[in-house]
Amino acid sequence: MTAAAELLEEMCHLTAQSLTAMDTSEHFQLLKPLGEGSYGKVTLAVHRKRGTPMALKFFPRKSTSLFSFLREYNVSLSFCTHPSLTRALGIVYFTPSHYVFAQQASLFGDLYDVILPELGMEEDCCQRVVSQLCGGLSHLHSLGFVHRDLKPENVFLCDSACRWVKLGDFGMVKAKGTRVPEVWYSSPYCTPEAEVARGNKDSWESINNGNDGLMEKNENRKRVWVSVEPSTDSWALGILTYAMLTGSHPWEETANHCHSYQKYREWFEQAKDSRDEEDVRAEPQTEPDNQESKDCPALAPQFACFTQLACSFFQSLLDPRPQLRGRPEEALRFLGGDWMKAKEKMRLEEERKRSTKKGAISSVKEEEVRGER
Numbered sequence: 001m002t003a004a005a006e007l008l009e010e011m012c013h014l015t016a017q018s019l020t021a022m023d024t025s026e027h028f029q030l031l032k033p034l035g036e037g038s039y040g041k042v043t044l045a046v047h048r049k050r051g052t053p054m055a056l057k058f059f060p061r062k063s064t065s066l067f068s069f070l071r072e073y074n075v076s077l078s079f080c081t082h083p084s085l086t087r088a089l090g091i092v093y094f095t096p097s098h099y100v101f102a103q104q105a106s107l108f109g110d111l112y113d114v115i116l117p118e119l120g121m122e123e124d125c126c127q128r129v130v131s132q133l134c135g136g137l138s139h140l141h142s143l144g145f146v147h148r149d150l151k152p153e154n155v156f157l158c159d160s161a162c163r164w165v166k167l168g169d170f171g172m173v174k175a176k177g178t179r180v181p182e183v184w185y186s187s188p189y190c191t192p193e194a195e196v197a198r199g200n201k202d203s204w205e206s207i208n209n210g211n212d213g214l215m216e217k218n219e220n221r222k223r224v225w226v227s228v229e230p231s232t233d234s235w236a237l238g239i240l241t242y243a244m245l246t247g248s249h250p251w252e253e254t255a256n257h258c259h260s261y262q263k264y265r266e267w268f269e270q271a272k273d274s275r276d277e278e279d280v281r282a283e284p285q286t287e288p289d290n291q292e293s294k295d296c297p298a299l300a301p302q303f304a305c306f307t308q309l310a311c312s313f314f315q316s317l318l319d320p321r322p323q324l325r326g327r328p329e330e331a332l333r334f335l336g337g338d339w340m341k342a343k344e345k346m347r348l349e350e351e352r353k354r355s356t357k358k359g360a361i362s363s364v365k366e367e368e369v370r371g372e373r
């Protein structure tokens with residue numbers, strides 16, 4: 001067991017001892033639901049005596065193991081000491097039906113609400129988010145943990161322009177180096193190294209629940225045990241960034257039979273050779289929009305809207321080889337220059353202006369929170 005894992009286990013044992021029963025409504029005024037996931041409901045609440053606003057996360061006791069609850073709480077309380085990570089507030093208790101802990105509340109929803117389908121979000125906004133997520137993830141990695149569930153729904157907004165965002169949902173966090181069974185799931189967020197487990201009957205949910213017992217039922221295939229590594233978060237950061245810029249995904253699932261992923265692999269392989277020669281990693285270049293890059297002999301079509309700078313960013317984080325995949329802190333050097341080619345950027349901006357649907361929703365939210373409506 002790594003030092004980080006040992007420390008976390010110790011904290012879980014200690015908090016298990018001191019966990020008390022409490023009546024939610026006696027201590028908190030519940031204001032409004034903030035969201036709901038597969039494991040918990042999250043409600044905005046105010047502490048009755050102190051007036052402190054907070055997010056209370058409720059986990060049904062029936063379907064939640066005490067230790068997975070305490071792990072999520074302790075990770076958030078003791079290791080999320082970075083402005084781009086959602087920190088727990090030291091309030092933890094149980095009711096007859098739920099385990100509950102309190103967290104800093106982000107009042108402007110999550111990234112899922114602001115990424116417009118097929119249109120994404122403004123590039124500046126996206127770069128601000130990437131820069132903050134790089135900081136939050138690097139912090140977590142430096143303390144020996146891997147998030148393992150980076151996706152739009154887990155990036156919470158503290159304002160409508162994404163000037164301050166916080167990564168949340170630490171239910172999947174594991175200490176670096178922990179041995180876990182590999183699981184493949186049909187999504188671009190799934191890493192290519194997980195494909196060895198494709199065809200296993202084990203579902204993503206069974207792993208998510210920490211219910212490894214289900215996996216013993218798998219008779220057809222052997223489990224593949226792998227070490228938890230930060231490269232998983234790098235991959236997800238690459239996919240999330242693509243989603244923010246375009247409002248779509250670069251491929252349907254990370255599997256060799258998936259045509260768009262194959263195209264990407266071909267491009268990656270060809271570009272790799274020229275990259276190795278020129279060491280693009282050391283010095284990312286910006287290039288004029290209309291110039292075909294020498295590094296991209298057969299540019300994968302779904303990346304054609306990006307500049308060379310963005311292509312280098314994606315190829316660093318979406319390196320199919322986990323051991324060579326760029327780390328979030330390394331991705332910072334690709335920030336600052338243009339990522340979308342000018343023509344495509346203008347087209348998206350125009351179309352976003354025309355599409356008032358989602359934008360209207362987020363501004364209503366902002367006014368509601370300010371009490372202006």
Ligand SMILES: Nc1ncnc2c1ncn2[C@@H]1O[C@H](COP(=O)(O)OP(=O)(O)OP(=O)(O)O)[C@@H](O)[C@H]1O
Binds near residue numbers: 034042055086106154
């Ligand atoms: N601290 C918070 N502040 C504001 N909103 C939050 C907070 N925590 C969670 N939410 C909202 O609630 C939703 C569900 O929360 P969360 O992702 O933590 O639940 P979960 O059950 O663990 O989800 P998943 O199904 O992804 O594992 C989030 O997508 C977000 O919109």
